[in-house]
Amino acid sequence: MTENPGIILTILAFALVIGPLVFIHEMGHYLVGRFFGVHAEVFSIGFGKEIKGWTDRRGTRWKLAWMPLGGYVRFAGDMSPASQPTQEWLTLPPEQRARTFQAKPVWQRALIVLAGPAVNFLVAIIILAGLLMVNGEDRTPAVIKAVQPGSAAAQAGFLPGDTLQQIAGRDIDSFGDVVRIVKPRPGELLDFQILRGGRVQNIVAAPGVEVEKDRFGNTYKMGLLGLMPVEPVRVSINLLEAPAAAVRQTGQIMQMMVDGLGQIITGRRSVKELGGPLKIAQVSGEMANIGPETFIFFIALISINLGFINLLPVPMLDGGHLLFYAIEAVRRKPVSIMAQEWAFRSGLLVLLTLMVFVTFNDLSSFGVWDRLSGLIG
Incomplete structure (x- = not known):
């Protein structure tokens, strides 16, 4: 329900x-x-x-x-x-x-x-x-702990122990970067640069398409590779570190917006995903319903x-x-x-x-x- x-x-x-x-x-x-x-x-x-x-x-x-x-x-x-x-x-x-x-x-x-x-x-x-x-910041290393059998990652040839260095030409600092790049690109061919056994290798893979449904009944298409990272690392952020970390996070969010706009312009994402004031109002109510921090x-x-x-x-x-x-x-x-x-x-x-x-x-x-x-x- x-x-x-x-x-x-x-x-x-x-x-x-x-x-x-x-x-x-x-x-x-x-x-x-x-x-x-x-x-x-x-x-x-x-x-x-x-x-x-x-x-x-x-x-x-x-x-x-x-x-x-x-x-x-x-x-x-x-x-x-x-x-x-x-x-x-x-x-x-x-x-x-x-x-x-x-x-x-x-x-x-x-x-x-x-x-x-x-x-x-x-x-x-x-x-x-x-x-x-x-809350701190997620800085889990971009090291693969396991690969889900039958997943897009398994078919592309990813192996446990691989370290992801670049995706589509963008440097990867943590596993959070992997999620931010892969999730908005279901079914899109991506170039991966990995480090395996001390040697740099390149893999081309298309994330699988996963349809997620939230508690409000909204459905979203997400890219899914089937990679499991090593143990998550949550780093505490102090007052001096927070501004730089926030600027970096703002830049990442803006990059996602630029990517989304580019995908819509080039036809890789449907124009139906564009929302206006009514959609913002709906999501505002949903976020407020989840809790103050999410809102x-x-x-x-x-x-x-x-x-x-x-x-x-x-x-x-x-x-x-x-x-x-x-x-x-x-x-x-x-x-x-x-x-x-x-x-x-x-x-x-x-x-x-x-x-x-x-x-x-x-x-x-x-x-x-x-x-x-x-x-x-």
Whole structure:
């Protein structure tokens, strides 16, 4: 029998994940903008009509909107989607214009934009560092203790005593690295470099496909080789070691995200695996139902995901702005307003299309379309 976290827990958990992460993301933009003397006109959590808000003594309107699936900071003079000067901006008094976003040099604008994703990564690193100090870190040597008979590893020729050094060109430091690389690649041919009897050898193997079902009824396809490691080693992490270990773990998670995106783009994984806000809400409730520590780790994952997605070079995202600033820095002049307007309109269309698609996927994973077809039939 599968568990159900319930609609109330799901909504509360989703709010506890998305709300604070959007807030700190936008706060990163706000604080760096304020440091460089840019006036923020609006700081909004959510989109659409304002539910509640107030104006501070600096003239910034802080508000909560009815659609809490994001947020934004609107800086003074930010009058177009491409954040380019407009005729209205040119008519501002010089002292007022100096406090606008467009008046700042390109490196300051880039730092203001970069600050949002950077804060998301920083929060994730802090969370992961705390969890590492509590639980320690798995550093089990990548040495094979046993090979499951009939498994993909047995068929490929792995033997007890082999030490895995590289998989798909990536260095292996512990057995945890093996799991992170193999699990997301069911059925995919991988190159393994092993050390056997003092000699380096190469093996090509395709992990078998294992379908796992969690306690909530969700199913996942996982890669399985059939290797058993030597005795697990759990190393204690102190306060001085935790930041570096957390940064390393954040990098590993980002690598998994890059791999997953690459697999979907190249067709090695189904686009049906893409999830949107509804899926995040569902998983938020499930993680909260498992326990506080699991839920906190999930917040770190979503924070990394939010930072990573925003750095993609897609117009309308932070990465799209950074791309144009990089071009501006090289050319010593901005990209034309018309080119930026077209790029940002295209980016908006892409994002809206993606939002519709992932929402369709989410509803499909909940069985909505099957139930509707049953009613119609």
